[in-house]
Amino acid sequence: MIIVMKHQATPEEVQHVVNQVEARGYRAHVSHGTERTIIGVVGDDRPLEDHHFELLPGVEKVLRVLQPFKLASRDFHPEDTMVNVRGVTIGGREIVVIAGPCAVESRSQILETAFAVKEAGARILRGGAYKPRTSPYSFQGLGEQGLELLAEAREATGLPIITEVMSPEDVPIVGKYTDIFQIGTRNMQNYALLQAVGRTSIPVFLKRGMMNTVQEWLMSAEYVLSSGNSQVILCERGIRTFETATRNTLDINAIPLLKQWTHLPVFADPSHGTGKWDLVAPVARACLAAGADGLIIEVHPHPEQALSDGSQSLKPERFRELMESLRQLVPALGRTM
Amino acid sequence: MIIVMKHQATPEEVQHVVNQVEARGYRAHVSHGTERTIIGVVGDDRPLEDHHFELLPGVEKVLRVLQPFKLASRDFHPEDTMVNVRGVTIGGREIVVIAGPCAVESRSQILETAFAVKEAGARILRGGAYKPRTSPYSFQGLGEQGLELLAEAREATGLPIITEVMSPEDVPIVGKYTDIFQIGTRNMQNYALLQAVGRTSIPVFLKRGMMNTVQEWLMSAEYVLSSGNSQVILCERGIRTFETATRNTLDINAIPLLKQWTHLPVFADPSHGTGKWDLVAPVARACLAAGADGLIIEVHPHPEQALSDGSQSLKPERFRELMESLRQLVPALGRTM
Amino acid sequence: MIIVMKHQATPEEVQHVVNQVEARGYRAHVSHGTERTIIGVVGDDRPLEDHHFELLPGVEKVLRVLQPFKLASRDFHPEDTMVNVRGVTIGGREIVVIAGPCAVESRSQILETAFAVKEAGARILRGGAYKPRTSPYSFQGLGEQGLELLAEAREATGLPIITEVMSPEDVPIVGKYTDIFQIGTRNMQNYALLQAVGRTSIPVFLKRGMMNTVQEWLMSAEYVLSSGNSQVILCERGIRTFETATRNTLDINAIPLLKQWTHLPVFADPSHGTGKWDLVAPVARACLAAGADGLIIEVHPHPEQALSDGSQSLKPERFRELMESLRQLVPALGRTM
């Protein structure tokens, strides 16, 4: 933390800031420039708040030197984290594709989709039982019945399953069925929920908040990690921008940036990232080319009948074509599939 | 809902869309333009999903005609809603100011602040007991002890209290103490929480999500209203934009827009909306001039010692000056205070 | 400028950076923290580029201490700048309202509007002769004929005039007629144009770019000021955000922020800032309450017939009502009108 003094700050004001820094148990390092005096705070200053100093007389602003996350950082954990889910390794050399419908709607729908995505090469089955919907009048998911149908599809196909949990109260019931907890974009900063899944030993698939920075996202991962669960997978799913031609703007830059900043596996969701089924395949390829460890893709046997997110869902035959194109692509990227 | 066909759509494709519209119980109205054929869907189409039609062969896109919210809309409820909290009327001609610290930190801090803001003219006391913090290493609030201190401050001053509830599990305990539930910006789309407070009869102060449109915000109000609680107050608190000189960008336009679209009272939070104490007063005045029914302001006796949000907190004497300037202003706006 | 070294930076890397700083004529001040070593650059480092150091081995990042603008800054010019235009003082205690149509369309339209806005209390007449339009198929303005009509309206009413200049080539012809050059939002970073108007002695009304920060905006002002023209007026006109319910999001925070950072007069444009005529009046009042020195308002005798921007234009009678409400407001703000 660096404290920048105002142009007109007096020596007394500088001394007062130094005293405050020392009173909090840090060392202060004063440096006089031609236009500004700056004071460096020596020590791990993550617990300090900017305003402890920003509001002192003569202070202009506070600059942060350290990233605020620790457990999620490569500085503290240089090797890649791998997550093992019923024999599927996430975060290794192999690309892992998760696929399935936005929501579990019926027994036949989820079974039909599960077999189709398995045959095309997906390694994990997705499906929502509890759905966060903008409107209270939209379909809200089948609840526990949906979880049972997912478990049945796992039984039938051997694919591990992932499903969203929306509330701390639901962690026990969802955890009874799922192999991976999905935390959705609207809950990226639902701290009670992050702590609740952080106290389990089930892997957590943490989607980026649609208006959150990469730094805030890693702080949310830090909530899970610091609660004791080290199995976190990050998923870029598009951010909100001024562009309205697509549902979201998939932040392709975030993928290689995360691979530098953190040891956690990085996935991408081109279905939500674009919102349009006919953009999913090219953007899926782009995400792998940028370094993603895997993808999550919405597949529905009859998208025009889907109870949610039909516009961005692939039909099984389109998904098969996509998987073939990915199999052609990954060797050129030094990966397997 | 209007379905726009592609340039090259065939008569069979048009007929197929018409059939699908009718199969869902609506009437279809076909209109042939020079470049496009369009199909109007006649009936209350709020329950329909765009993709039910967007994915049919020959369809280019779907345009929405109706706003998706109903109970929150002035169309359905033309007169202003007023909320009464222990004798304080919110949403009437009188401007109501809520003030207090970001977080309850100690008995002396909350009592000192409560008396100071009351004396300056605040009508309701704010203070957080459960705090949503970006970092798991930051102060997370005093929990129930904080609620007890708030209740004690209410007892001592007679001011009704407002405090944040972060999780459905906490609704009973927080509801035992508070006069108004605050839903914070990160929880605007926490639907389980919205439904939980919607099932109580305690007024709900719904802050705008920093990443959410006015329309989505009113859909979140709709969650509370449709759960049976008609006492909702909206609070503009700034949105996230590319500008980093201020913590958020207070969306001043949203205030008069909401007064047109909805009957619910509209508040503004210039403390979070700016993030800088020295911008709070002019922006507070601006919010009232734009038509806000009230303000919520952070006040702390020693901001530089605050455990959170010190940078945007006013000292009691600054708050007093602000209240004096507001009292000069409101008659010119046809309001009282 | 502060250079932050990586966690693992070696003493040789630190020394190399110090050498580079000194080679460019600055002093380096090294400070060893517990997790990072930082190097302060002593001297006016505005001419330095971040990458001169960011790319050296062992460097993590560069932090800036100084604002990049100088002539526009209150540090260097503490008193308010006032701009005098044919007897109208801009930037003083008196609020100045500029009004008129988006575009000059005909002799009768501009004369009718000029008389109407003068009568209502406007002090300066606006009107576009060269129009920047998103579509090449839209009305592009009357060109020099429009300038002649503006000059005639000035003659008839005594109101000074302001009109937009879009290209350095047009500076002489527009300068022959206008009292103030308007630089539009799309040209805020048209540096050739900024320099061209900066070489004249005609005041410059610099609108904020719709996706530019306040800092970048002041750097554009710096282009004009450093070209020799000290008569710059800033105008907040809304920025582009994710919200689509209004045309732009007027950044109310920017108004008091600018009054702190710069000595230049600050105006606001609630017509473009909202894009909707029925939001103009409340937002206009808000801008003055936030500290703006004046307003620019679009007025058209028949908005539904306007060749551009009709949706946000006030009819003369609405403008008169707005001016009356402003006259009630400004005494409560310590201003006159």
Add this chain to the structure above:
Amino acid sequence: MIIVMKHQATPEEVQHVVNQVEARGYRAHVSHGTERTIIGVVGDDRPLEDHHFELLPGVEKVLRVLQPFKLASRDFHPEDTMVNVRGVTIGGREIVVIAGPCAVESRSQILETAFAVKEAGARILRGGAYKPRTSPYSFQGLGEQGLELLAEAREATGLPIITEVMSPEDVPIVGKYTDIFQIGTRNMQNYALLQAVGRTSIPVFLKRGMMNTVQEWLMSAEYVLSSGNSQVILCERGIRTFETATRNTLDINAIPLLKQWTHLPVFADPSHGTGKWDLVAPVARACLAAGADGLIIEVHPHPEQALSDGSQSLKPERFRELMESLRQLVPALGRTM
């Protein structure tokens, strides 16, 4: 264009709108829904302004059915446009890479870079002679001397050249030297400039405005096309969002979207799109995987000495590695290089 009437609109108001539609030479098609009456405007309504109807009594809003661009649209020109520059075909099956320094700084710098990028496989040389810089105190380019050095590098290597033109006045001088005009992000809506290059027969490389939608971008292309120049290449270079960890957010979705909407070639600029040299290679690969027809990459022999954009420039050896990885990738995408 569809005109949506208010809930309470009267039959007289509907009839008045119909009359106005017909008075402007269009046919009106009225459709009565359960909550709203809508009026379809039949004919090419691109020349109409929304406000011609939005402001009529009883009208709620206007919805647009047609995209506003014509010449740039695949509807009107289904086959891909290819641009030939001194024997290099842009927009065909072959991926074309443009490379070179941000700015031409000296004879040795541009020649050294030109030979290096040619050897690595670049087909076109970039280099700025006129530089748009945020600060008036930064290096502004060598001007015509820079153009001469570029021409000399072309002579020496046989590579065609591309360079930015910033002002209509400079079109003749820049056109004397360059093979392609680059229009920079800040000038995407500099209409005088678009028309000036549109009147030449030199290809135009049109970068996306950092604040502009894809639709606005195609409208800017429409300015060039409708001025008579059909040789337009689009270049995605990142947009401005709330994320500050990277300089811009490269909009990967825009690449496949453009390939659907327009026949013009689509390039990407991962140097500006990320702003960090160590993100350039993965994002470059992603852009090709998403369907880009080519890339433009900043290369500098000594980035830490560069006069601009050093942080995002590759050293020649890094560029060579990138080109090798691209050559491995493109066959898997069905392209050549």
